[in-house]
Amino acid sequence: MRKVNDFLKYGALPKFWLGLSFEEFSAIIGEEKLGKRWYYDTTDKTTYAYFYKGIEFSFLDDKICIINLDVDGRKRFYVETEKGEKRIIFPNTTLYQIIEILNQSSINWRFYPRYCFNHQLTLLTEGNVIIQFGFSDKEKLSYIFKLHKSELSFSPEYGS
Known part of the structure; x- marks a missing residue:
């Protein structure tokens, strides 16, 4: 991991x-x-x-x-909270869970409207990393489908 x-x-x-x-x-x-x-x-x-x-x-x-x-792959990624808990990020980690993990780890974030549309919602962390979620009407479940940083997608500073 x-x-x-x-x-x-x-x-x-x-x-x-x-x-x-x-x-x-x-x-x-x-x-x-x-x-x-x-x-x-x-x-x-x-x-x-x-x-x-x-x-x-x-x-x-x-x-x-x-x-x-690649959160869908065989490798696992985790975020360590301030209390030392290892919170694994799975493909089906929900929006609520990710927000909770980020807050418990003192990682600032905000919604990123540039990529929020239709059935997709995007968070931007203070490191300019985007976390994208897709939502299904039928199952009412959210899933992460991207966790990445791109120089092509962001302004140079968080929050701008």
Whole structure:
């Protein structure tokens, strides 16, 4: 399991952040562990991704532009509360539960109206990380489908 408090609070993971070059990224992970390069469009070699330990690192012009935690995958992520509890984030973690976890962990957040529409609601943490939820009419359940930071989505400061 990977602790994600710093990701939510500061927008970076230990050793990985937006703007990190591919050369630095591959040196940290090691050439033998890189795996396959996934292209979003095979005709455009400037945008691609690597998947490493449940995290998708997207590159634009050989620099990390998106860090996406795959909460649907086999890897588990947790937030440690101020009381030392490990709160695991599951794909079916509800909006109420996430807000409770963030509050118990002193991670500031707000609703992010730019991506709140139809059956989707988005939170923005103080680290400029977005947490997106989808809602189903039939089941009346919420689910997380993204937990990521993108330089393409935010103003540079939380709250602006």
